[in-house]
Amino acid sequence: MTDYQTSPLHRVRQRAVRAHYDRETVHAILDEALVAHVAFVAEGGPVSMPMFHARDGESVLVHGSRTSRFMRVLSAGVPLCLTVTLVDGLVLARSAFHHSMNYRSVMVHGIATSVSDDEKPRAMNLFTERVKAGRSTEARPANAQELKATQVLRIPLVEVAAKVRDGGPSDDEEDMRLAVWAGVIPVEQRLGEPVPWDAVSPA
Amino acid sequence: MTDYQTSPLHRVRQRAVRAHYDRETVHAILDEALVAHVAFVAEGGPVSMPMFHARDGESVLVHGSRTSRFMRVLSAGVPLCLTVTLVDGLVLARSAFHHSMNYRSVMVHGIATSVSDDEKPRAMNLFTERVKAGRSTEARPANAQELKATQVLRIPLVEVAAKVRDGGPSDDEEDMRLAVWAGVIPVEQRLGEPVPWDAVSPA
Numbered sequence: 372m373t374d375y376q377t378s379p380l381h382r383v384r385q386r387a388v389r390a391h392y393d394r395e396t397v398h399a400i401l402d403e404a405l406v407a408h409v410a411f412v413a414e415g416g417p418v419s420m421p422m423f424h425a426r427d428g429e430s431v432l433v434h435g436s437r438t439s440r441f442m443r444v445l446s447a448g449v450p451l452c453l454t455v456t457l458v459d460g461l462v463l464a465r466s467a468f469h470h471s472m473n474y475r476s477v478m479v480h481g482i483a484t485s486v487s488d489d490e491k492p493r494a495m496n497l498f499t500e501r502v503k504a505g506r507s508t509e510a511r512p513a514n515a516q517e518l519k520a521t522q523v524l525r526i527p528l529v530e531v532a533a534k535v536r537d538g539g540p541s542d543d544e545e546d547m548r549l550a551v552w553a554g555v556i557p558v559e560q561r562l563g564e565p566v567p568w569d570a571v572s573p574a
Numbered sequence: 575m576t577d578y579q580t581s582p583l584h585r586v587r588q589r590a591v592r593a594h595y596d597r598e599t600v601h602a603i604l605d606e607a608l609v610a611h612v613a614f615v616a617e618g619g620p621v622s623m624p625m626f627h628a629r630d631g632e633s634v635l636v637h638g639s640r641t642s643r644f645m646r647v648l649s650a651g652v653p654l655c656l657t658v659t660l661v662d663g664l665v666l667a668r669s670a671f672h673h674s675m676n677y678r679s680v681m682v683h684g685i686a687t688s689v690s691d692d693e694k695p696r697a698m699n700l701f702t703e704r705v706k707a708g709r710s711t712e713a714r715p716a717n718a719q720e721l722k723a724t725q726v727l728r729i730p731l732v733e734v735a736a737k738v739r740d741g742g743p744s745d746d747e748e749d750m751r752l753a754v755w756a757g758v759i760p761v762e763q764r765l766g767e768p769v770p771w772d773a774v775s776p777a
Contacts, residue, residue: 380617380618381618384642384643385638385639385642385643385644405661405664405675405761406659406661406675406677408611408613408622408624408657408659409622410611410613410614410620410621410622410655411613411620412615412620414583415583415584415683416653416654416655416683417613417614417615417620417653417654417655418613418655418681419611419612419613419622419655419656419657419681420657421611421657421659421677421679423675435588436588439587439588440587440588441588450619450620451619451620452613452619452620452621452622453622454611454622454623454624456609456611456624458608458609458763461608461705461706461765462705463705463706463709463713463768464713465713465714466713466714466716466720467698467699467702467709467710467713467714467715467716468716468717468720468724470701470702470705470709470713472608472609472626474609474624476624478621478622480618480619495670496670498673499670499673502664502665502666502673502759503664503666503759506666506670506673507670509754509755510666510667510668510669510670510673510754511668511669511670511749511752511754512670513669513670513671514671517669517671521671539769539771540771546714549714551712551713551714552712552768552770553770553771553772554768554769554770554771555768555769555771556705556706556765556766556768556769557765557766557767557769558608558763558764558765558766559763559764559766560661560761560762560763561761561762561764562664562759562760562761563759563760563761563762564760565666565755565757565758565759566742566757566758566759566760567755567756567757568742568743568756568757568758569756
């Protein structure tokens with residue numbers, strides 16, 4: 372697979388040594404993240420909207436209620452930026468200045484297009500499968516009314532960049548002998564034991 | 575403490591029942607989140623930039639290299655939106671449509687102002703303390719050159735809204751008897767065992 376041919380405008384400029392453009396790295400980060408932040412300009416200025424996303428090959432899908440403000444704005448074809456960020460560790464250096472964070476992030480610039488009614492059932496399954504593998508064959512599928520109420524948007528993976536920091540602190544040479552603990556506190560996101568919910572919906 | 579008097583333009587409209595405007599809820603979410611996504615408009619269109627943030631009373635601070643593109647744009651006083659999102663659970667309903675996520679998010683709209691050189695040492699300590707409580711008294715403090723290289727921006731907590739979903743799935747009444755497991759898979763972020771880093775900086 373060839374790398375993403377991201378244009379100079381959307382390539383990583385700050386600390387470009389941390390940039391990655393290969394599909395494997397980008398896909399893995401998108402597939403692990405449970406939330407994406409989508410930036411676009413609405414009537415009140417720029418917005419960074421948290422959204423659940425699902426990757427469909429070489430595009431990313433987001434969805435929402437057809438009546439929501441942000442779906443109306445995004446489906447009109449405005450420029451957007453979808454970012455996912457996984458925090459992997461807190462990096463403690465001997466100097467305050469070199470404290471940092473280990474992370475993996477992906478930024479996608481583009482314009483979303485609406486997923487057609489014909490494609491929508493399959494697209495909806497991709498979201499359900501992200502919640503739990505196999506789940507789309509267990510739960511009652513969306514009916515016509517539910518499909519109609521939902522808007523699914525597709526953002527192509529063309530203008531894409533990943534940025535990754537890992538490893539330990541990068542202290543200055545003259546600080547290496549300071550009697551200060553230095554290292555990494557790992558940060559991990561994990562799933563807990565499933566909690567059944569047998570109650571009827573609260574009134 | 576009075577609630578935030580967020581203007582109608584920036585109040586939660588979609589599922590407004592999940593909105594919170596009290597300072598305690600907003601502060602707790604901001605203080606727990608390890609990453610914020612800041613939306614603003616740059617030369618290439620809207621950007622959603624992951625940034626480390628620290629709350630300073632009734633404002634949020636972000637920082638970066640003075641030479642970075644996004645710091646140059648943000649310090650010029652453009653409208654921005656800072657969002658933090660904590661994922662608390664995957665919500666599995668009996669119907670695919672009602673699958674959801676438990677989360678706590680805060681959205682701040684505003685314009686950033688630069689923190690003055692006099693204020694900067696204290697502001698920098700707030701970031702270091704977020705990495706680990708007490709850390710600002712352990713690590714070597716930033717020197718004049720490091721302070722100069724760092725830009726700290728302050729965003730006031732005025733146009734603020736929190737949005738919280740918790741609890742189980744909200745299935746339709748007619749789906750309640752379906753033989754499909756329903757409940758919540760908790761998602762938690764936790765810190766691991768600190769890993770010391772005694773190696774000298776890699777070449």
